[in-house]
Amino acid sequence: MSKAEMSKPSRRVPQQERGERRVAGLLEAAAAVIAEVGYEASTMTAIADRAGASIGAVYQYFPNKEAVVHALRMQYGDEMEERWKPLTRDAAKLTVKHLVDRIFEVLVDFMQSRPAYIPMLSAPKTFKRDPAARNRLREHFAALYREKRPDLTPEAAFRIANVSFQVIKAMNPLYAEAQEQEREELVEEFKLVLTSYLTTRLRA
Numbered sequence: 001m002s003k004a005e006m007s008k009p010s011r012r013v014p015q016q017e018r019g020e021r022r023v024a025g026l027l028e029a030a031a032a033v034i035a036e037v038g039y040e041a042s043t044m045t046a047i048a049d050r051a052g053a054s055i056g057a058v059y060q061y062f063p064n065k066e067a068v069v070h071a072l073r074m075q076y077g078d079e080m081e082e083r084w085k086p087l088t089r090d091a092a093k094l095t096v097k098h099l100v101d102r103i104f105e106v107l108v109d110f111m112q113s114r115p116a117y118i119p120m121l122s123a124p125k126t127f128k129r130d131p132a133a134r135n136r137l138r139e140h141f142a143a144l145y146r147e148k149r150p151d152l153t154p155e156a157a158f159r160i161a162n163v164s165f166q167v168i169k170a171m172n173p174l175y176a177e178a179q180e181q182e183r184e185e186l187v188e189e190f191k192l193v194l195t196s197y198l199t200t201r202l203r204a
Contacts, residue, residue, distance in 0.1 A: 023061050026051050027075060030068045035115035039069065039123045069123045076117060077133065080110060084140050091147040096202055099148070100195045104187055107168060111175070118176045138162055149202045160201050167194050 029051035033042045044065055048055045062068045083106050111117050141161035146152050171190045178186050
């Protein structure tokens with residue numbers, strides 16, 4: 001290393017970037033704890049221990065466990081939004097059955113890759129997501145449905161998307177309560193419900 005290179009100051013990581021990495025690490029630790037012991041049994045101390053951080057560092061970013069879960073829900077909502085987006089591009093060339101298969105494939109794959117998701121369903125929803133953020137996924141679905149049926153008005157497409165979301169969300173608590181071997185059959189039942197509904201609504 002040259003003398004000039006040695007004289008250069010080491011790169012300082014901006015405080016905001018360090019903070020973002022710290023929060024990401026805390027949320028990852030929280031997800032691991034919740035996946036293992038459930039929402040009720042998880043504690044801020046356990047999250048701090050899993051993250052290798054002091055309890056004070058956890059409270060610096062999150063005032064309580066509910067705030068941690070809210071942040072995880074926000075993160076998961078953003079991740080789900082990214083997973084749904086490719087469906088919009090493919091919708092026009094898929095049959096309704098294949099479209100529904102893909103929808104539930106995305107959902108089930110997400111729940112399996114994020115094992116904290118199901119235990120978090122029992123957590124109280126003390127925070128509400130911004131309405132614009134909540135509607136983004138519905139708007140993606142509405143766009144998807146207009147790809148399938150171009151004569152749909154934006155209002156009709158959004159209404160169908162809203163109903164579809166309620167069908168999909170209705171599966172979550174039942175899926176959480178079901179035994180592992182029952183979940184596949186449960187998914188098939190909800191596929192049947194949504195396929196029947198969309199077959200009627202997306203028929204030209």
